[in-house]
Amino acid sequence: MKNLISITALFFALGCSHSIKAPIEKNKFVKLTSYSEIIDFVKQSKVRNKLIDIEYFAVSAEGKNIPALTISKDNFTNSNKIRVMIFAQQHGDEQSGKEGLLLLLNDIATGNLDYLFDRLDVILVPQVNPDGSEKDTRRNGNNVDLNRNHLVLSESETTGLHELFYKYLPDATLDVHEYFPYSKDWLEYGYLKNYDEQIGTLTNPNVSSNIVKMQKEEYLKYINDYLTKSGFSYNEYIVGGPPQMNRIRYSTIDVNDGRQSFGILNSFSFIQEGKNGTNSLENIEHRTRGQYQGMKGFLQYLYNNSREIKSLVKRERDKLINPSLDEDIVIRMEHVKGDSPVMIKLKSISTGEDSIFKVDDFNSKICTYLEVKKPKGYLLPKTDTKLKALIDKHHMKYSEFTANKNESIVQYHILDMKKSIDEEDEHFDPVVKEEVVVNLDTSHYYYVQTNQLASNLIVIAFEPQSMLGISQYADYNYLFEKEKYPILKVVEIK
Numbered sequence: 001m002k003n004l005i006s007i008t009a010l011f012f013a014l015g016c017s018h019s020i021k022a023p024i025e026k027n028k029f030v031k032l033t034s035y036s037e038i039i040d041f042v043k044q045s046k047v048r049n050k051l052i053d054i055e056y057f058a059v060s061a062e063g064k065n066i067p068a069l070t071i072s073k074d075n076f077t078n079s080n081k082i083r084v085m086i087f088a089q090q091h092g093d094e095q096s097g098k099e100g101l102l103l104l105l106n107d108i109a110t111g112n113l114d115y116l117f118d119r120l121d122v123i124l125v126p127q128v129n130p131d132g133s134e135k136d137t138r139r140n141g142n143n144v145d146l147n148r149n150h151l152v153l154s155e156s157e158t159t160g161l162h163e164l165f166y167k168y169l170p171d172a173t174l175d176v177h178e179y180f181p182y183s184k185d186w187l188e189y190g191y192l193k194n195y196d197e198q199i200g201t202l203t204n205p206n207v208s209s210n211i212v213k214m215q216k217e218e219y220l221k222y223i224n225d226y227l228t229k230s231g232f233s234y235n236e237y238i239v240g241g242p243p244q245m246n247r248i249r250y251s252t253i254d255v256n257d258g259r260q261s262f263g264i265l266n267s268f269s270f271i272q273e274g275k276n277g278t279n280s281l282e283n284i285e286h287r288t289r290g291q292y293q294g295m296k297g298f299l300q301y302l303y304n305n306s307r308e309i310k311s312l313v314k315r316e317r318d319k320l321i322n323p324s325l326d327e328d329i330v331i332r333m334e335h336v337k338g339d340s341p342v343m344i345k346l347k348s349i350s351t352g353e354d355s356i357f358k359v360d361d362f363n364s365k366i367c368t369y370l371e372v373k374k375p376k377g378y379l380l381p382k383t384d385t386k387l388k389a390l391i392d393k394h395h396m397k398y399s400e401f402t403a404n405k406n407e408s409i410v411q412y413h414i415l416d417m418k419k420s421i422d423e424e425d426e427h428f429d430p431v432v433k434e435e436v437v438v439n440l441d442t443s444h445y446y447y448v449q450t451n452q453l454a455s456n457l458i459v460i461a462f463e464p465q466s467m468l469g470i471s472q473y474a475d476y477n478y479l480f481e482k483e484k485y486p487i488l489k490v491v492e493i494k
Contacts, residue, residue, distance in 0.1 A: 020044065020048070020106065020109070020110075021106065022041065022099070022102040022103050022105070022106040023037040023038070023041055023102060024099045024102065024103070024284070024285075024288055025103070025106075029284050029285040029288070030281070032095050032099070032133075032136075032280060032281065032284070033098065033099060033102060034134065035064055035127070035130045035133065035134055038067070038098075038102070038126055038127060038130075039065075039067065041102060041105070041106075042054055042067050042069055042105070042126070044109070045069065045105050045106070045108070045109040046069075048109040048110070049071075049108060049109045049110070049111055049114075051071050051072060051073060051108075051114065051117060052069055052070070052071050052108065052109065053069070053070045053071075054067050054068070054069060054070075055067070055068055055070060056068075057125075057160040057161065057163060057164040058156050058157050058159065058160025058161065058163075059156055059160075060129070060130050060131045060140065060141060060156065060157055061131055061140050061141030061142045061144075061155065061156065061157070062130075062131045062141035064130040064131065066125070066127065066128065066130060066157065066160065067125075067126070068123055068124065068125045068164055069105060069122075069123070069124040069125075069126075070121075070122070070123050070168075071108060071117060071121070071122040071123075071124070072117060072121040072122070073114075073117045073118065076121050076168060078121070080310065081119055081120055081121050081306070081310075082119060082120050082121070082171045082172060082302050082306045082309055082310050083120075083121045083122075083123070083168050083169065083170040083171050083172075084120055084121070084122045084123065084170055084171070084172045084173070084174075084298075084299065084302055085122075085123040085124075085125070085164070085165060085168070085170040085172075085173045085174075085262075086101065086104075086122070086123070086124050086125070086173070086174045086176065086295055086298070086299075087124075087125035087128055087161060087173070087174075087175060087176065087258065088100070088101045088125065088126055088127065088128070088176035088177075088291075089126070089127045089128055089129055089132075089133055089176070090128045090129055090146040090147045090157075090175070090177070090258060091129065091132065091138045091139075091145070091146070091147060091177060091178075092129045092130075092131065092132020092133040092134070092135060092136060092137050092138060092139070092140070093132065093136050093137055093138050093280060094138075094177050094178035094274075094276065095133065095136070095178075095280045095284070096178055096274050096276075096284060096287035096288045096290070096291045097176035097177060097178065097272075097274065097291050098126050098127045098133065099284065099287075099288040099291070100176070100274070100287075100288045100289070100290070100291025100292035100294070100295060101124060101125075101126045101176065101291070101292075101295060102126055103288060103289070103292040104124070104292055104295050104296060105124060105126065107296070108122075113299075115303075116299055116300075116303050119302075119303050119306040120299065120302060120303055120306070121168075122299070123164065123168055123170065125161065125164070128146060128157050128158075128161060129146055129157060136280050140155060140157060142155060146158050147175075147177070147257045147258055148254075148256050148257065149256065150162070150255070150256045150257055150258060150260075150261035151255060151256040151261065151461065151468070151469075151470065151473070152256070152390070152470060152473050152475060152476075153390065153393045153394070154475070159393055161258070162261075162393060162394065162395075165262060166395045170262075170267065171267060171268055171309060171310060171313040171314075172267060172268040172269065172298075172302055172309065172313075173258075173259070173262045173263075173267055173268075173269040173270070174269070174270050174271075174272055174295065174298050175257070175258035175259045175269070175270070175271045175272070176271075176272045176274075176291060176294075176295065177271060177272065177273045177274070178273060178274045178275065178276040178287070179193070179198060179237075179239075179273040179274070179275060179276060180276045181193045181194065181275060181276070182276075182278055185241070185242055185245060185246060186241065186242055187349065189241075189242035189245065190348065190349050190350060191242065191346035191347060191348055191349065191355065191357075192346060192347050192349060193235070193238075193241075193275075193344075193346060193347075194233070194275070194345075194346065194347035194354070195233050195234060195235035195275060195345075196227065196232040196233045196234070196274065196275055196286070196287075196290040197223075197227055197232055197233070197234055197235075197272060197273070197274055197275075197290050197291070197293075197294045198234075198235050198236065198237040198238070198272075198273040198274075198275075199219075199220060199223055199234065199235075199236060199237055199270055199271070199272055199273075199294070200236070200237030200250065200251045200259065200270060200271040200272075200273065201215040201216055201219075201220065201236075201270060202215065202259065202260065202263040202269060202270075203250055203251060203252065203253045203260070203366065204253045204254075204255060204260050204263065204264060204330075205253070205330045205333060205366050205368060206264065206329055206330055206456045206460065207260075207263050207264060207266065207456075208266045208316035208319070210312060210315075210316060211263075211266060211268055211312060211313070211316055214268075214308075214309075214312060215268070215270070218305075219270070219301060220236055222297070222301050223294065223297050223298070223301065226293070226297035226300070226301075227290075227293055227294060227297065230293040230297075232289075232290040232293055232294075235344075235345075236250070237250065237251050237271060237273055238250060238251070238344070239251050239252075240363075243344070243357050243359045247335075247361065247363050248342075248344070248359055248362055248363065249335040249362070249363035249364070249423075250335065250363075250364060251271065252423060253333055253335070253366060253423070253468075254423070254468050255457060255460055255468055256468070257271075258271070259271040261457075264456055264457045264460070265317070265320070265453050265454065265457065266313060266316040266317045266319070266320055267313065268302075268309055268312070268313055270298070272291070272294045272295070272298075274287055274290050274291045274294070275287065275290075317453060320452070320453055320454075320455040320456065321451060321452060321453060321455070322451060323374055323450055323451055323455050324374075325374075325492060326373045326374065327373070327374040328371045328372070328373065328374075329371060329372055329373075329374050329456060329459040329460065329463075330368045330370070330371050331370050331371065331372055331459070331460060331463050331465055331466035331467065331468070331469070332368070332369040332370035332422070332429075332465065332466070332467045333366050333367065333368045333369060333370075333422075333467070334366070334367050334369065334422050334423065335363040335364070335365070335366060335367075335423065336363055336365050336366075336367040337361050337362070337363055337364075337365070338362055338363065338364030338365045339365070341358050341359055341360045341362060342358075342359045342362035342364065343356055343357070343358055343359070344356070344357050344359055345357075370465060372459065372463055372465075373491075374450055374455070374456075374459055375410075375450060375459070375489040375490055375491045375492075376407060376449060376450060376451075376490045376491060376492055377401075377447055377448050377449035377450050377458075377489070377490045378447075378448045378450075378458065378462045378487055378488065378489050378490065379401060379409065379442065379445035379446070379447055379448075379487070379488040379489070379490065380398075380445060380446045380448060380462075380487055381444060381445060381486050381487075382444055382445060382446055383444070384486065386475065386476070387487075388446065390461075390470065391446070391448060394454055394457065394461075395453075395454070396448050396452065396454050396457075396458060397448070397449070397452050398446040398447055398448045398449075399446075399447050399449070400442075400443070400446075400447060401442040401445055401446075401447035401490070402442070403442065403490075405493075406492055406493050407490055407491065407492055407493060408436050408490075408491055408493050409436065409437045409438075409440055409442075409488050409489075409490055410434050410435065410436055410437065410488065410489050410490075410491055411434070411435050411436075411437045411484055411485065411488050412432045412433070412434060412435075412464050412484075412485035412487075412489075413432060413433050413434075413435060413483055413484060413485070414430050414431075414432060414464070414480055414482075414483055414484075414485055415430075415431040415432060415433060416430065416431040417430050417431075417480060418430065418431060420467070422467050427467040427472055428471055428472055428480070429465065429467070430464055430465055430471075430480065432464055432465060432485070437488065440488075445488070447490070448462075462487050462489075464479070464480075464485045464487070
């Protein structure tokens with residue numbers, strides 16, 4: 001009798017597993033999912049599907065353990081599979097990404113999507129910023145914007161996310177956000193961007209052009225069709241505007257956010273921006289389901305094109321590990337007017353109808369203002385504990401340096417400190433000159449070579465004139481306190 005009861009209970013549990021709802025559904029879309037509900041739900045998901053496991057990759061500023069779900073049929077041991085990481089809610093007041101990802105997790109937990117894991121290994125992070133989410137505010141518990149923290153990695157949440165990335169080395173990533181269309185300028189203009197989902201490709205010019213080509217020519221077309229068939233509208237991610245008032249461009253080229261920081265490692269990385277409400281609960285069901293469809297479509301595309309993407313990413317990452325001598329790396333750049341106008345669809349606030357606008361000065365091109373030849377590496381002073389911590393967090397490999405006759409050591413001299421405005425932000429723009437250093441005791445330096453996965457990131461981070469480098473951050477302003485820039489570079493003598 002006891003065994004009969006156990007079997008009955010098991011069948012009951014299995015039957016009910018398909019009717020379990022994600023927290024937002026259980027709450028009938030009138031209450032956002034809390035941190036404690038997320039923890040309970042991910043634990044339930046692990047019980048429901050043996051492919052799911054949980055690991056806590058970081059502790060938030062206010063002490064919350066942050067979970068990631070790993071889903072694999074062979075415990076991430078099959079090197080032929082595409083590894084995928086999807087993460088949401090870096091910004092605490094962008095709630096629909098978290099909710100949509102939990103819907104996706106619920107789908108996976110039922111077993112309905114098990115076929116995907118014949119070709120994919122997946123890491124899901126429903127909520128990077130639990131502290132901000134609980135307060136429904138953008139920043140984390142230290143009042144830091146996490147999506148501007150991926151270069152300096154001062155916060156535990158972003159540091160942990162990068163540790164997770166380097167543990168599994170995903171081939172593809174998706175960073176899920178929301179965009180806010182209700183700014184004062186747009187309201188006064190009388191029209192709004194009204195796309196359920198905006199998808200952004202990689203935009204930094206140092207990223208593999210082959211990856212970007214596939215993103216733009218293939219994935220954007222696919223996800224447009226996928227979302228449209230699912231009942232949701234799509235647009236390639238644009239920022240700025242309104243037309244004729246402020247410039248409109250594609251999103252940032254900076255490597256300090258979730259998409260570009262992994263993309264600069266030649267990952268197949270995107271940003272997905274769902275439309276926010278005037279508050280976090282407005283229209284939350286539609287917003288959540290739109291985010292869910294975007295993430296599900298991303299996984300389906302990777303499944304359909306697994307071999308091609310796996311091969312592409314491997315080939316382009318090999319180029320980072322075995323870089324060409326004197327490769328050009330862009331360190332100052334800007335979005336500028338493209339070759340032809342762009343048509344965008346906007347919604348009238350007064351009538352609710354859509355109209356097509358022609359934007360003649362759409363800033364679709366990247367103009368490069370300063371390039372440097374990729375050196376063999378950089379020498380970082382061993383006494384600088386901040387720099388040491390930074391290269392460790394980015395898993396940059398380093399060693400002792402032994403010079404040979406085919407190499408020279410170059411030091412930058414800071415002649416003047418100017419500033420410039422690039423992509424609406426103020427950046428340091430120092431005037432420098434180079435000097436070859438001789439008889440240097442290199443035992444006092446770590447040697448960070450550029451023949452590694454972080455190859456392009458290393459150059460962008462450490463060049464003093466880089467508009468995207470560490471010198472642009474207050475914590476590293478001390479690098480300019482003396483006339484001699486303390487980071488040296490090693491170049492090959494021709």
